[in-house]
Amino acid sequence: MKIFFTNNEVKYKIQNKQIWVFLPNREFKRKASKNYIEDYNKYIMVNNNKKISMMFKESIQKRKESMEELKIASEGYNEFDL
Numbered sequence: 001m002k003i004f005f006t007n008n009e010v011k012y013k014i015q016n017k018q019i020w021v022f023l024p025n026r027e028f029k030r031k032a033s034k035n036y037i038e039d040y041n042k043y044i045m046v047n048n049n050k051k052i053s054m055m056f057k058e059s060i061q062k063r064k065e066s067m068e069e070l071k072i073a074s075e076g077y078n079e080f081d082l
Contacts, residue, residue: 024032036043046055
């Protein structure tokens with residue numbers, strides 16, 4: 001299960017907004033807080049001032065750069081020419 005909470009409003013209107021609303025009940029809140037205490041290392045803390053869209057753009061940019069580096073490194077490789 002992945003839940004991402006933010007205080008920022010959505011920039012664009014979302015159709016069927018009521019479908020995307022998540023209101024946790026008391027039992028869920030208790031289980032989530034208990035699980036967080038036990039496995040706090042696997043949760044990622046996100047800076048409040050950083051926009052989510054920028055995080056996605058940075059992630060995509062890093063992936064593109066790594067693919068370009070891999071492509072450059074593999075250009076001169078020939079497994080039959082040792």
